[in-house]
Amino acid sequence: MPLDVLANEQTLDELSINTIRFLAVDAVQKANSGHPGLPLGAAAMAYALWTRHLRFNPQNPAWANRDRFVLSAGHGSMLLYALLFLTGYDLPLDQLKSFRQWGSHTPGHPERGETPGVETTTGPLGQGFANGVGMAMAEAHLAAYFNRPDHAIVDHYTYVLAGDGDLQEGVASEAASLAGHLKLSRLVVLYDDNHVQLSTPTDLTFTEDVLKRFEAYGWRTDRVTDGNDLESIDRALDAAKSQREQPTLIAVRTTIGFGSPKYAGTPRAHGEPLGADEVLATKTNLGWPTDQNFYVPGTALEHFREAIERGAKSEAAWTEHYNAWAKAYPDLAKDWELAQAGKLPNGWDADLPTFPAGTAVATRDANGQALNAIAKRVPLMIGGDADLAGSTKTLIKDTADFEPTSYNGRNIRFGVREHAMGAIVNGLAAHGGIIKPFTATFMTFSDYMKPPIRLAALMNIPSVFVFTHDSIGLGEDGPTHQPIEQLAGLRAIPHLTLFRPGDANETAAAWRAAMELLGPSVLVFTRQKVPTYAPDGVTEGVAHGAYIKVDVKRGLPDVILMATGSELSLIMQAHGELLKDGINARVVSMPSWELFRKQDQNYRDKVLPPTVIARVAIEAASPFGWHEWVGSAGTIIALDRFGASAPAEQVYQELGITSAAVVAAAKSLLASKTTK
Numbered sequence: 001m002p003l004d005v006l007a008n009e010q011t012l013d014e015l016s017i018n019t020i021r022f023l024a025v026d027a028v029q030k031a032n033s034g035h036p037g038l039p040l041g042a043a044a045m046a047y048a049l050w051t052r053h054l055r056f057n058p059q060n061p062a063w064a065n066r067d068r069f070v071l072s073a074g075h076g077s078m079l080l081y082a083l084l085f086l087t088g089y090d091l092p093l094d095q096l097k098s099f100r101q102w103g104s105h106t107p108g109h110p111e112r113g114e115t116p117g118v119e120t121t122t123g124p125l126g127q128g129f130a131n132g133v134g135m136a137m138a139e140a141h142l143a144a145y146f147n148r149p150d151h152a153i154v155d156h157y158t159y160v161l162a163g164d165g166d167l168q169e170g171v172a173s174e175a176a177s178l179a180g181h182l183k184l185s186r187l188v189v190l191y192d193d194n195h196v197q198l199s200t201p202t203d204l205t206f207t208e209d210v211l212k213r214f215e216a217y218g219w220r221t222d223r224v225t226d227g228n229d230l231e232s233i234d235r236a237l238d239a240a241k242s243q244r245e246q247p248t249l250i251a252v253r254t255t256i257g258f259g260s261p262k263y264a265g266t267p268r269a270h271g272e273p274l275g276a277d278e279v280l281a282t283k284t285n286l287g288w289p290t291d292q293n294f295y296v297p298g299t300a301l302e303h304f305r306e307a308i309e310r311g312a313k314s315e316a317a318w319t320e321h322y323n324a325w326a327k328a329y330p331d332l333a334k335d336w337e338l339a340q341a342g343k344l345p346n347g348w349d350a351d352l353p354t355f356p357a358g359t360a361v362a363t364r365d366a367n368g369q370a371l372n373a374i375a376k377r378v379p380l381m382i383g384g385d386a387d388l389a390g391s392t393k394t395l396i397k398d399t400a401d402f403e404p405t406s407y408n409g410r411n412i413r414f415g416v417r418e419h420a421m422g423a424i425v426n427g428l429a430a431h432g433g434i435i436k437p438f439t440a441t442f443m444t445f446s447d448y449m450k451p452p453i454r455l456a457a458l459m460n461i462p463s464v465f466v467f468t469h470d471s472i473g474l475g476e477d478g479p480t481h482q483p484i485e486q487l488a489g490l491r492a493i494p495h496l497t498l499f500r501p502g503d504a505n506e507t508a509a510a511w512r513a514a515m516e517l518l519g520p521s522v523l524v525f526t527r528q529k530v531p532t533y534a535p536d537g538v539t540e541g542v543a544h545g546a547y548i549k550v551d552v553k554r555g556l557p558d559v560i561l562m563a564t565g566s567e568l569s570l571i572m573q574a575h576g577e578l579l580k581d582g583i584n585a586r587v588v589s590m591p592s593w594e595l596f597r598k599q600d601q602n603y604r605d606k607v608l609p610p611t612v613i614a615r616v617a618i619e620a621a622s623p624f625g626w627h628e629w630v631g632s633a634g635t636i637i638a639l640d641r642f643g644a645s646a647p648a649e650q651v652y653q654e655l656g657i658t659s660a661a662v663v664a665a666a667k668s669l670l671a672s673k674t675t676k
Helices: 003-009 012-031 037-052 074-087 093-097 127-146 164-168 170-182 210-217 230-242 276-285 298-304 306-328 330-341 363-377 418-431 443-459 472-477 486-491 504-516 538-543 565-580 593-597 601-607 648-654 659-675
Strands: 068-071 158-163 187-193 220-224 248-253 360-362 383-385 411-413 438-442 464-468 497-499 521-524 529-531 547-550 559-563 585-589 615-618 635-637
Touching (some): 012 093, 012 276, 037 187, 037 230, 068 127, 074 298, 127 164, 127 170, 127 187, 127 418, 127 443, 158 164, 164 170, 164 187, 210 220, 210 248, 220 230, 360 363, 363 464, 363 504, 418 438, 418 443, 418 464, 438 443, 443 486, 443 521, 497 504, 497 593, 504 538, 538 547, 547 565, 559 659, 565 585, 565 659, 615 659
Parallel strands (some): 158 187, 187 248, 220 248, 383 411, 383 438, 438 464, 464 521, 497 521, 559 585, 615 635
Antiparallel strands (some): 547 585
């Protein structure tokens, strides 16, 4: 079929939708890898959203008042890449031809920071849905903070495209429940209701009434029975935007792999190329040219590229409005500019506490004081806990809860929803304008939050994850609540910075360092009280990740003692005992291994001289990772078993996490060295 005939026989809408479809099909086929089914089935609803509702500026993807679009069903990434290319983002057609290849900007699943216009990294199902809830919460909070009756400079929507797999994941259920409670009316989810998942039809696993479930959560629901009916999709989106009381879920009945004679409506269309013969058959079936790949009709491209002018006009109108607002409210404008740049205000750390030596303070308590000192001067810092504020000490004082009647509140009551809490905070961070959003729960429950923590690290966004009750030191609650392997697991995540401060002053310094990081951080605190040591050199020491806490008067030490967290007090005690026996020990506190690794070799050798091989490390957790610092000749005192239910002091004693064990290990190393 000649191409000009093709263009004449299809309406502009049909032509444009099929352009999306076959860019995706051709990219998947060329890569010999990917998911063609979702782009084929969902192209029409995505087209309706992107050309009739979504406000964005392709030439400024970071425009603050843009609508956010999240492809939660991230396996359908070629749908998004096709739209980004067609509407004029800096994503050339050659990048689509390099789909899933090394060095391309079109990875297998959307990655924030890799592709212009991708708001958040998706692929692990349900995460994008919960990120979208976080983005909608960010919009609500920023609107409450900055908007005034005569000026609404925060005025946008969050749209999510989700599939059956997303809605089956528990994280989405947790997030949906909270979103309904919070009445996030500017959150709209398009549900690609195609009745098929990767290996089976959904009727083998997923027979609930999804809309009734969401209604029970407090959502407004709608249904479009034909996923290719643009007018019905358009009306459903209009209706979703017209109400101000509830988030909206629109179930759009689509056919996965639409147009494929052999595979449409089957699991086979989900996650592998159609195959050369079926690509030709699908193109023929939908009236598409079969003699070339990556075909983009000029009229369709011209139509899509109208988004450039439309977006520029939208941003220009908003900028004019913003300038008038900034003139009327200059102090608010300063807050806006700092927050949008992700910068901290001058003097943000002026009230960070210093704790006197000789006192005993649980680092979770010091954490609460440090957090509140920062929050007082950083007004757009918000966060919350998993129903544990009294235990984690992370409640921001003198502010309301974030609720439907008080979106200006800074305390988010996540409820017992750790998984969603992590993903929602990632959405808050990815949205922009929220400074260091934070979560809080017990350390052992970091397991429930591992997926969003990993994604925060992958995206390098400034989420802060606070964990208290960090070890066997929590005592009587027993092994279900006593973390053992969690520290090692979190330390293994690339680009994540973990702090386990040893006393109250290190806690304040850890918060200071975390606030200045660009990426995510984990802050780990004790339930039990621990001794407080002099603050001298602590701020700089923690910023370097490890530092010399106590040293010999001259020369090199006989042995180096290393610890993090509450075990710092054990090596401080051991130092004194060894000194009585004429053994010169250096005490090294190592609150952040990640920051220590980033120091130059001279600094690291100064703290841990290579010639001193007698080293003892102690940590009330798994020993994994400590060999990097202890070496093959040193000793690690740690745990290779779960804890027990008993008073903390007894648990430490029974499991051998004691200063006496450190002293014995040091003497044994030195004796062995002497005999050799």
